[in-house]
Amino acid sequence: MAETDRSPPLVGWNLKLSASSFHKLSALFTLACLIIVFSFGNPAFFSINNGLTVLLQTAVIGLLGIGMTLVIITGGIDLSVGSVLALSGTVTGLCVKAGIPVAPSMAIGVCVGAACGLFNGFVITKMRITPFVATLGMMLIARGVALQLTGAAPISRLGEAFGVLGNGSLFRIIEKGANGFPKVVFPGIPYPVILLAIVAVAAAYLLNRRQIGRHIYATGSNEEAARLSGVAVDRTKMIAYTLSGALAGLSGNVLMSRLITAQPNEGVMYELDAIAAAVIGGASLMGGIGNISGTMIGAFIIGVLRNGLNMAGVSAFIQQILIGFIVILAVYIDQIRNRR
Amino acid sequence: MNLHHAPSSTPLVEMVDIEKHFGGIRAVNGVTLDLYPGEVVGVLGHNGAGKSCLMRILSGAMIPSKGQVRINGQDAQIHSPHDARDLGIETIYQTLALADHLDAPSNLFLGRELKTRFGSLDDGRMMREAVDVLKRLNPNFKNLSDPVSSLSGGQRQVIAIARAIYFDVKILIMDEPTAALGPSETAMVSKLIKQLRDDGIGILLVSHDMHDVFELCDRVVVMNKGKNVGSHRIEDVTKDDVLSLIIKGQLPDDWVPRSQETVQ
Structure with a gap:
């Protein structure tokens, strides 16, 4: 397969890197540079606490980015993830308000996201509407439903249990200080980060080691060839969009849980961050190219950049400008490499 | 007739x-x-x-x-x-119908992937089988793990032919x-x-x-x-x-x- 994760070991290290590993290395190099620069700028940047904050902030974009990567590899795009995130979070919030326990409520929220994704897949494969238009429609529909269900008002007072997924952490170590107050020795690994790691590993396994993953690549690489080879192209696309919707639902739950409030206005423009993460990570919008590890690096580049610029006191507007340039640069580098 | x-x-x-x-x-x-x-x-x-x-x-x-x-x-x-x-019934299309970003074994087995008993792809076996059938058709066949887009027209044709005859045609x-x-x-x-x-x-x-x-x-x-x-x-x-x-x-x-x- 074209993807590096499984390309043969570099025999004799002959400096012949496959295209995608070259891209991944350059992205990784960029990430390292960013971390070094920000560390010099602010000593507080390079600390465990801040590292965990970055991880936590990246979790939502990372989850969306994984779903987006699956869709982009099929040669499509999913513009609806930001809205689906909001809808799923609100549905979960409403369920909790209605007295359903937190875990099943969240499951319902994720299912709503998956249903939105399945609808996208149906419109794209059966009604033959281009992914851009189909998911643009869903972007408006999901946001509209979320706002309609809540009357555009946030749902708050959802209880402590609702906040566990977003705010809890594993291996948190607290000592009692000499003064009697608790002292946090290690803040623990936030649940969203653990969730991201699990989802990333699962998605990479799916893409590289399962038949459906191979078919996702084949569909994006040459849809007609895939169809003639007996690949169920429509089914493959439906699965990709459904997974993207489900992951949007999951990240919606993580985000709302972190805020302990269900916000129908959350997640606006998140789809663009997710696309940026995938593209910075080497995914091609033409389809057939992309991988999870690249997208994770892309998500962390965006996360580190946001965090570092925040700590350096750079305004959110300037951050947008910078990220915009980085997306263009990433695609440009990719093109130069392909022209060689 | x-x-x-x-x-x-x-x-x-x-x-x-x-x-x-x-x-x-x-x-x-x-x-x-x-x-x-x-x-x-x-x-x-x-x-x-x-x-x-x-x-x-x-x-x-x-x-x-x-x-x-x-x-x-x-x-x-x-x-x-x-x-x-x-x-x-196997078909070799004029366009060859290859997925350009995938390598030779993935194309050879596209739609009919070999799996391990856990249901995951058996890439090792697919590679061995591909080497076997491709080398039989063209002893000089190289670069089996490169994307097929980087192969010559002849090599691509060999993959398309191999795909048709490998299975019980x-x-x-x-x-x-x-x-x-x-x-x-x-x-x-x-x-x-x-x-x-x-x-x-x-x-x-x-x-x-x-x-x-x-x-x-x-x-x-x-x-x-x-x-x-x-x-x-x-x-x-x-x-x-x-x-x-x-x-x-x-x-x-x-x-x-x-x-x-x-x-x-």
């Missing part, structure tokens, strides 16, 4: 009264065609004569508007390329198999076709190359304006006869089968 096989032998493929309409256009208009085991049949005709359409119907890429397909004398329902493959459809090839690769394909024929496989060869047709085929079927205008044993016709069928849709007025000519 010229049946040079023993009457007892069942045709491998019988396509009966096949029609395919696109709006008001009849791309294929009541075509009947058969193919016997161990036979190479050339399917000839102008561009747009309906031959590709007919082949796509047999390979499951297109569903006929009317007509029946029988495989080994049994009615067959071919609704998808998958159905066709299950019946042992009974009926092979070849659409212009040598159009993109150099002389040595063309010779390899010719040798392979003869070998497959000797193994009892039925081959439908779509080609514009008269030299290939007369070298390889046992019989030619000529299509003109969506109809089958002639099915002849290759010994009975000359290149001029075939050209007349292709262009005018009929044999020259003074035509007599050449095999009978020599008898007289």
Whole structure:
């Protein structure tokens, strides 16, 4: 397969890197540079606490980015993830308000996201509407439903249990200080980060080691060839969009849980961050190219950049400008490499 | 129809009264065609004569508007390329139908991936099998783990051929198999076709190359304006006869089968 994760070991290290590993290395190099620069700028940047904050902030974009990567590899795009995130979070919030326990409520929220994704897949494969238009429609529909269900008002007072997924952490170590107050020795690994790691590993396994993953690549690489080879192209696309919707639902739950409030206005423009993460990570919008590890690096580049610029006191507007340039640069580098 | 096989032998493929309409256009208009085991049949005709359409119907890429397909004398329902493959019908498309970003083994096994007992892809075994079959076709085959987009036209053709013959093929459809090839690769394909024929496989060869047709085929079927205008044993016709069928849709007025000519 074209993807590096499984390309043969570099025999004799002959400096012949496959295209995608070259891209991944350059992205990784960029990430390292960013971390070094920000560390010099602010000593507080390079600390465990801040590292965990970055991880936590990246979790939502990372989850969306994984779903987006699956869709982009099929040669499509999913513009609806930001809205689906909001809808799923609100549905979960409403369920909790209605007295359903937190875990099943969240499951319902994720299912709503998956249903939105399945609808996208149906419109794209059966009604033959281009992914851009189909998911643009869903972007408006999901946001509209979320706002309609809540009357555009946030749902708050959802209880402590609702906040566990977003705010809890594993291996948190607290000592009692000499003064009697608790002292946090290690803040623990936030649940969203653990969730991201699990989802990333699962998605990479799916893409590289399962038949459906191979078919996702084949569909994006040459849809007609895939169809003639007996690949169920429509089914493959439906699965990709459904997974993207489900992951949007999951990240919606993580985000709302972190805020302990269900916000129908959350997640606006998140789809663009997710696309940026995938593209910075080497995914091609033409389809057939992309991988999870690249997208994770892309998500962390965006996360580190946001965090570092925040700590350096750079305004959110300037951050947008910078990220915009980085997306263009990433695609440009990719093109130069392909022209060689 | 010229049946040079023993009457007892069942045709491998019988396509009966096949029609395919696109709006008001009849791309294929009541075509009947058969193919016997161990036979190479050339399917000839102008561009747009309906031959590709007919082949796509047999390979499951297109569903006929009317007509029946029988495989080994049994009615067959071919609704998808998958159905066709299950019946042992393999197709080598002119476009090769390769997924450019995947490597040779992934393309070879596309849609029919080998799996471990845990249900995950068995890439190691697919690579070994691919090396085996590709090296048999072309001993110089290299770069098996590169995306096929980076391979030469000949190598890509070899992958497309390997994909058709690796699995238990009974009926092979070849659409212009040598159009993109150099002389040595063309010779390899010719040798392979003869070998497959000797193994009892039925081959439908779509080609514009008269030299290939007369070298390889046992019989030619000529299509003109969506109809089958002639099915002849290759010994009975000359290149001029075939050209007349292709262009005018009929044999020259003074035509007599050449095999009978020599008898007289």
